[in-house]
Amino acid sequence: MSNSNYIETKLIHGGIDGDKVTGAVNVPIYQTSTYKQNGLGENTGWEYSRTGNPTRAALESLIAELEGGVAGFAFASGMAATSTVLSLFKQGDRIIISSNVYGGTFRVLDKVFKNLGITYSIEDTTDLKTLESKITPDVKAFFVESPANPLLTVTDLAGVASVAKKHNILTIVDNTFMTPYLQRPLELGADIVVHSATKYLGGHSDLVAGLAVVNSKELAERLAFTQNATGAVLGPFDSFLLIRGIKTLGVRLDRHTENAENIARYLEKHEAVKHVYYPGLPTAQGYEINKKQAKNGGAMISFELRENYDIKKFFKALTLVSLAESLGGVESLVCHPATMTHASIPKDIREKVGITDGLIRLSVGIEKVEDIISDLNAAIDVAKEA
Numbered sequence: 001m002s003n004s005n006y007i008e009t010k011l012i013h014g015g016i017d018g019d020k021v022t023g024a025v026n027v028p029i030y031q032t033s034t035y036k037q038n039g040l041g042e043n044t045g046w047e048y049s050r051t052g053n054p055t056r057a058a059l060e061s062l063i064a065e066l067e068g069g070v071a072g073f074a075f076a077s078g079m080a081a082t083s084t085v086l087s088l089f090k091q092g093d094r095i096i097i098s099s100n101v102y103g104g105t106f107r108v109l110d111k112v113f114k115n116l117g118i119t120y121s122i123e124d125t126t127d128l129k130t131l132e133s134k135i136t137p138d139v140k141a142f143f144v145e146s147p148a149n150p151l152l153t154v155t156d157l158a159g160v161a162s163v164a165k166k167h168n169i170l171t172i173v174d175n176t177f178m179t180p181y182l183q184r185p186l187e188l189g190a191d192i193v194v195h196s197a198t199k200y201l202g203g204h205s206d207l208v209a210g211l212a213v214v215n216s217k218e219l220a221e222r223l224a225f226t227q228n229a230t231g232a233v234l235g236p237f238d239s240f241l242l243i244r245g246i247k248t249l250g251v252r253l254d255r256h257t258e259n260a261e262n263i264a265r266y267l268e269k270h271e272a273v274k275h276v277y278y279p280g281l282p283t284a285q286g287y288e289i290n291k292k293q294a295k296n297g298g299a300m301i302s303f304e305l306r307e308n309y310d311i312k313k314f315f316k317a318l319t320l321v322s323l324a325e326s327l328g329g330v331e332s333l334v335c336h337p338a339t340m341t342h343a344s345i346p347k348d349i350r351e352k353v354g355i356t357d358g359l360i361r362l363s364v365g366i367e368k369v370e371d372i373i374s375d376l377n378a379a380i381d382v383a384k385e386a
């Protein structure tokens with residue numbers, strides 16, 4: 001535990017800091033599967049690395065401190081974190097998910113957990129009154145994201161959590177897009193936070209990892225049991241890399257968001273752009289709620305080019321910004337939700353919810369903002385049809 005009240009310091013000194021044995025300022029990579037026992041029933045507290053590993057434990061205590069939770073858990077991917085959390089439920093339970101949760105979360109519920117008798121329904125979590133009316137006795141949890149992909153829809157997390165508490169159900173928040181540096185759902189009343197640490201927490205597009213944090217001892221015991229029983233743990237080397245990434249999260253996100261605010265304002269004024277989705281713009285859906293629950297609007301922007309711009313030409317003409325899946329790395333990335341992340345949704349449904357063919361999602365990196373803007377500008381010029 002760090003003694004600081006400031007997250008900037010906790011990012012660097014939180015959890016288990018350094019190595020007591022040698023004084024090394026970094027937690028060593030304990031690349032071991034097992035630990036020697038001095039006699040029957042005499043162990044060092046470490047028995048087998050699926051159950052516990054000191055490098056992973058350092059990361060787990062770090063994320064618990066950052067999110068303000070009771071315990072943290074590290075997994076082999078964001079989906080492993082989510083799946084392990086979903087494994088806390090049983091046959092007959094139903095989970096209400098927001099209408100735009102991450103596609104992989106929808107897929108694992110629809111194609112894996114549904115077969116095991118854990119069902120789901122999709123609701124608009126931005127409308128608390130309607131959401132509350134959808135609660136039936138089998139509903140055991142809300143699973144929400146804010147802002148959510150790809151239209152950066154903001155959900156009132158404290159509002160959802162208070163509805164959940166009233167009905168004795170759990171609130172699970174996927175906090176990947178914001179990270180604890182910008183938003184801490186447990187402080188807003190949520191019970192469980194999950195992360196794809198592959199994104200901002202890792203921050204360098206060089207690692208796949210997931211994290212979960214819980215707000216009670218009871219949930220901590222259940223999740224520790226499930227993590228060990230199902231076994232999708234993060235390895236020691238990746239745990240080390242993730243700790244390393246988290247140390248610079250604050251400075252990275254300061255630059256990411258400063259760049260994003262500039263780019264959002266630039267795009268908003270551009271004649272080629274029909275609409276900008278960015279929770280940091282005062283004109284955005286949920287701007288006030290986001291301002292209340294998060295430090296700023298984050299660094300994900302979606303925008304829609306007008307119909308007379310050729311989207312294929314736009315993507316081809318980019319030279320600095322890469323066309324790729326994923327987000328949250330130091331480099332700027334764009335993707336085309338209609339044909340990439342949301343391709344499985346039929347076109348008419350996609351269009352209805354705003355995921356049009358002209359929609360572009362931008363993960364703003366930490367390059368010099370002038371370079372990102374001039375790359376976007378040049379590509380928009382090329383995309384303009386004569």
Ligand SMILES: *Cc1c(COP(=O)(O)O)cnc(C)c1O
Pocket residue numbers: 077078079080102104145149174176177195196197198199208209210
């Ligand atoms: C990427 C992502 C996930 C899945 O994480 P993986 O590390 O790819 O398994 C879950 N939620 C959100 C919001 C994501 O962006």
